[in-house]
Amino acid sequence: MVTGTLYGVGVGPGAPDLVTLRAARLIGGAAVIAYPTLAGGDSFARSIVAGMIPAGAEEIRIDVPMTEARAPAQAAYDDGAARIAERLEAGADVVCLCEGDPLFYGSFMYLMARLAAGYRVEVVPGVASPAACAAAARRPLAARNEGLAVIPATLPEEALEARIGAVESAVVMKLGRHLGKVRRVTDRLGLTGRAVYVARASLPDEVVCPLAEAPAIAPYFSMVLVTRGDDPWL
Numbered sequence: 734m735v736t737g738t739l740y741g742v743g744v745g746p747g748a749p750d751l752v753t754l755r756a757a758r759l760i761g762g763a764a765v766i767a768y769p770t771l772a773g774g775d776s777f778a779r780s781i782v783a784g785m786i787p788a789g790a791e792e793i794r795i796d797v798p799m800t801e802a803r804a805p806a807q808a809a810y811d812d813g814a815a816r817i818a819e820r821l822e823a824g825a826d827v828v829c830l831c832e833g834d835p836l837f838y839g840s841f842m843y844l845m846a847r848l849a850a851g852y853r854v855e856v857v858p859g860v861a862s863p864a865a866c867a868a869a870a871r872r873p874l875a876a877r878n879e880g881l882a883v884i885p886a887t888l889p890e891e892a893l894e895a896r897i898g899a900v901e902s903a904v905v906m907k908l909g910r911h912l913g914k915v916r917r918v919t920d921r922l923g924l925t926g927r928a929v930y931v932a933r934a935s936l937p938d939e940v941v942c943p944l945a946e947a948p949a950i951a952p953y954f955s956m957v958l959v960t961r962g963d964d965p966w967l
């Protein structure tokens with residue numbers, strides 16, 4: 734029997750009308766859908782495309798412990814990949830949902846690493862969150878000869894300072910409880926005044942404000958955009 738195809742489908746940053754036509758077509762025709770969930774809770778990725786999932790589609794929930802320790806998440810991906818492989822072996826295609834873009838800090842890459850040697854894999858890119866945050870803030874990410882660094886706020890404070898201090902423009906992701914640390918760093922670098930905070934871009938409760946006015950603890954789906962020097966796009 735011919736085995737099924739694994740699709741890694743980006744569903745964008747939150748607004749359902751930022752889902753690509755290709756993603757919508759695959760989700761709308763899916764018999765088996767897989768997605769990551771957090772501590773038994775709901776899936777953000779699934780909520781974005783809930784209106785596109787066919788009634789009666791089989792759903793594979795992969796409960797990923799989002800902890801700093803790698804081993805629990807790895808065990809969850811092992812288990813999820815095994816359940817997906819069963820369906821692929823039976824000839825079914827599996828559509829795996831991923832918030833934003835699947836290969837940009839996305840959970841899908843860990844499933845792909847486990848399944849790509851044995852099965853056909855196709856990846857559908859999605860609107861990645863830095864693009865959505867730049868749009869929300871009406872702020873270019875990079876221009877002309879500028880570089881743009883993508884920096885996780887989960888790094889230790891000294892590493893964060895070295896990296897933000899070394900680049901022209903940065904998007905600092907994964908804020909959550911790390912926001913205070915990021916603000917201390919931009920204060921020391923004299924960049925707080927050039928930094929914008931964006932939370933839940935493209936969703937109805939989106940927030941855009943100067944970093945100085947951001948809450949002390951941010952939601953996980955938020956980031957800071959930093960540019961230094963003169964605005965090169967002027």
Ligand SMILES: C[C@@]1(CC(=O)O)C2=NC(=C\c3[nH]c(c(CCC(=O)O)c3CC(=O)O)Cc3[nH]c(c(CC(=O)O)c3CCC(=O)O)/C=C3\N/C(=C\2)[C@@H](CCC(=O)O)[C@]3(C)CC(=O)O)/[C@H]1CCC(=O)O
Pocket residue numbers: 769770771775776777778779797798799800801802803806807831832833838839840841843885887907909910952953954
């Ligand atoms: C450890 C930690 C640090 C870090 O972010 O690196 C981390 N997630 C943390 C927190 C957290 N994550 C999420 C919320 C809910 C917010 C809410 O619902 O409001 C919260 C907040 C909370 O728990 O309170 C949701 C979430 N996370 C990812 C997706 C899927 C996606 O976006 O694709 C979704 C949406 C799922 C959905 O669709 O519903 C993906 C990833 N998150 C990872 C790690 C990697 C997986 C682990 C691994 O494989 O090791 C991976 C794959 C990215 C990677 O590999 O980098 C950090 C621990 C706490 C801390 O340190 O503050």
Ligand SMILES: C[S@@+](CC[C@H](N)C(=O)[O-])C[C@H]1O[C@@H](n2cnc3c(N)ncnc32)[C@H](O)[C@@H]1O
Pocket residue numbers: 746747831832833834835836837838839840860861862863865866905906907908931932933934935936953954955956
């Ligand atoms: C695990 S990464 C996933 C990134 C995703 N695959 C993408 O392409 O954007 C999660 C981080 O993406 C950022 N993020 C995702 N969606 C967002 C949104 N709608 N608004 C603001 N930040 C978002 C946040 O910094 C969050 O901590």
